[in-house]
Amino acid sequence: MLALTACDRAAAGVASSALSVRAAWARxxxxxxxxxxxxxxxxxxxxxxxxxxxxxxxxxxxxxxxSMQQGRMMQMAPVTSLPVPAEDSVSFQPLGAxxxxxxxxxxxxxxxxxLVTLHxxxxxxxxxxxxxxxx
Amino acid sequence: MSIASPRRxxxxxxxxxxxxxxxxxxxxxxxxxxxxxxxxxxxxxxxxFDLATEQGKVVLIYFGYTHCPxxxxxxxxxxxxxxxxxxxxxxxVRFVFVSVDAGRDTPTxxxxxxxxxxxxxxxxxxxxxxxxxxxxxxxxxxxxEGDPRxxxxxxxxxxxxxxxxxxxxxxxxxxxxxxxEDMASxxxxxx
Numbered sequence: 001m002l003a004l005t006a007c008d009r010a011a012a013g014v015a016s017s018a019l020s021v022r023a024a025w026a027r028x029x030x031x032x033x034x035x036x037x038x039x040x041x042x043x044x045x046x047x048x049x050x051x052x053x054x055x056x057x058x059x060x061x062x063x064x065x066x067s068m069q070q071g072r073m074m075q076m077a078p079v080t081s082l083p084v085p086a087e088d089s090v091s092f093q094p095l096g097a098x099x100x101x102x103x104x105x106x107x108x109x110x111x112x113x114x115l116v117t118l119h120x121x122x123x124x125x126x127x128x129x130x131x132x133x134x135x
Numbered sequence: 136m137s138i139a140s141p142r143r144x145x146x147x148x149x150x151x152x153x154x155x156x157x158x159x160x161x162x163x164x165x166x167x168x169x170x171x172x173x174x175x176x177x178x179x180x181x182x183x184f185d186l187a188t189e190q191g192k193v194v195l196i197y198f199g200y201t202h203c204p205x206x207x208x209x210x211x212x213x214x215x216x217x218x219x220x221x222x223x224x225x226x227x228v229r230f231v232f233v234s235v236d237a238g239r240d241t242p243t244x245x246x247x248x249x250x251x252x253x254x255x256x257x258x259x260x261x262x263x264x265x266x267x268x269x270x271x272x273x274x275x276x277x278x279x280e281g282d283p284r285x286x287x288x289x290x291x292x293x294x295x296x297x298x299x300x301x302x303x304x305x306x307x308x309x310x311x312x313x314x315x316e317d318m319a320s321x322x323x324x325x326x
Binding site for chain 1 (some may be wrong): 153174201202204205206208209212237247248251252275276281286287289292293294295310311312
């Protein structure tokens with residue numbers, strides 16, 4: 001997906017009202033396993049919103065987590081809501097925020113696509129089409 | 136414009152090699168590396184894995200769990216890419232993933248998980264008792280976070296990859312964000 005900056009949108013005459021996702025990918029994993037989905041979420045509108053949940057038909061459950069190092073230990077904190085400021089972006093990336101797909105209902109292999117839906121407090125929903133790979 | 140003489144070129148190449156050899160290792164280097172703690176487990180085939188018998192090889196160890204969605208696969212993916220960069224030298228390195236999630240993982244599950252990243256990777260786990268011994272000897276806690284009665288609980292586990300040198304000494308720790316290039320560069324030096 002082509003990412004446009006706010007200036008690009010203005011120059012191109014594109015309405016800046018959308019939440020959009022780019023650079024989405026998921027790590028390959030076996031059926032029944034757990035994996036993560038990563039992406040950059042952009043809020044091109046002038047209105048802040050809050051990501052309040054995720055869902056996917058490809059897993060028993062989909063939740064948001066943040067990986068955190070505490071001293072020598074690694075742990076994950078559940079994320080129940082995440083503000084997405086106006087004209088700003090939020091990155092889901094390895095060793096940070098990620099969507100956890102638990103109990104995959106099918107194997108995800110390189111070249112596949114997995115769908116995840118992002119739900120916002122405003123009532124809006126954004127579909128993420130994540131390419132599957134094993135980098 | 137000057138043209139470098141063969142002798143000057145040779146000198147510069149030798150200098151570059153010397154500088155590269157003296158470059159510090161990446162990660163956290165132990166100034167007085169002590170023998171690695173014991174790590175003895177039974178693999179999926181019923182054969183013993185004993186770290187003490189791996190002397191002569193560099194051994195990388197990560198303590199994680201197979202339901203780990205983010206950090207463990209990121210680390211093992213880095214290992215796999217670093218291993219590929221080593222070419223034939225990779226035979227001198229053992230990559231060992233140890234699941235500290237006795238509640239869900241078995242030796243078979245741990246082995247299959249590790250081999251997803253590279254068929255040479257070793258995947259191990261053990262009973263609560265065996266893992267308790269390892270946690271005590273290696274000096275870290277590891278425990279479920281969230282409700283362990285639910286299928287998607289997390290496990291708090293060590294962040295670092297432990298690197299044991301060819302003499303069996305715990306020499307180096309890598310954070311999860313170490314780059315493939317830095318790891319491969321270090322492993323070439325340690326071999």
